[in-house]
Amino acid sequence: MSLSPRPSPHLSPRSRPHPHPRLAVLAYDGVRLLDVAAPLEVFGTAGGYELVLCSPGGGPVTASTGTGLAVQADASTVRADTVLIPGSPTLPNAPLPAGLLAAAAALAAGARRVASVCTGAFVLAEAGLLDGRRATTHWRHAAALARRYPRITVEPDAIYVRDGHLTTSAGVSAGIDLSLALVEQDLGPQAAREVARDLVVFMQRPGGQSQFSVPARTPRPRHDALRTALEAVAADPGADHAAPLLAARVGLSVRQLTRLFRAQLDTTPAGYVETVRVEAARALLEAGESVAGAARRSGLGSDETLRRAFLRQLGVLPSQYAARFRNSAVE
Known part of the structure; x- marks a missing residue:
């Protein structure tokens, strides 16, 4: 060649x-x-x-x-x-x-x-x-x-x-x-x-490397309960994954679960949930969903919450992300 x-x-x-x-x-x-x-x-x-x-x-x-x-x-x-x-x-x-x-x-x-x-x-x-x-x-x-x-x-x-x-x-x-x-x-x-x-x-x-799949860039947890927690979040990002509910779901206290997230993933339960929800919102925007619809369906709730999460994690506004994705599809 x-x-x-x-x-x-x-x-x-x-x-x-x-x-x-x-x-x-x-x-x-x-x-x-x-x-x-x-x-x-x-x-x-x-x-x-x-x-x-x-x-x-x-x-x-x-x-x-x-x-x-x-x-x-x-x-x-x-x-x-x-x-x-x-x-x-x-x-x-x-x-x-x-x-x-x-x-x-x-x-x-x-x-x-x-x-x-x-x-x-x-x-x-x-x-x-x-x-x-x-x-x-x-x-x-x-x-x-x-x-x-x-x-x-x-x-x-x-x-x-x-x-x-x-x-x-x-x-x-x-x-x-x-x-x-x-x-x-x-x-x-x-x-x-x-x-x-x-x-x-x-x-x-738009954004940085953080836009790529959360599960793909997350190290596989050594603890079974933590793996179960991550799988639950990935399966339904829009569900209620507040730390007390997530801890109860895997049979741990909030303190134990938080310690596992810190030790093995260097984040908090809330931080991880937000990251997965941003990824879900990104996929919805790519599929043509509105900003409001992506916020609601991903579990982030409001446009403002989605905006803050996108800026924090991807460095780009949801509307800008959606516009750039649409533009690349027609050029």
């Missing part, structure tokens, strides 16, 4: 940078395919970039899907304006692939701008490039990044974080958000907006 630059028919030549800046994407064995392909698609659609897919040593690599990628250059020979380090499912839990750290460090040393997608942040962190800086990565691995590299200020809810010449992004598809932000930095908001419309994606995605 070959990923190479292509001219874009969608943007006028006037909107393209000149001279053509080189953007290098570093591929390696086990790399996540979408982390490579999505940024290349964004920059290729924008036009005006010289795109180079390179690898440590210059040989072909095999992505985590088993897909073979034919690269164009040995990373040690490449000098690029912008360097992008994709992630891999193995990076948080295994040694870095051979030659990856040296290749990434060499590319970064000569670049004006360096970015990572998803767990590619672990490569930048290992190279010491994120020390003293803010960064993000896939929500599933944010805590591990913070523990392993305490000199980094990890922002687990961000879609992407720019700190100086370094930009890191959240998981997988967030590479599109990051790439659009870099295109906007180079070519301006109109050019980035045209790319987003062509690819039928958000120009600026």
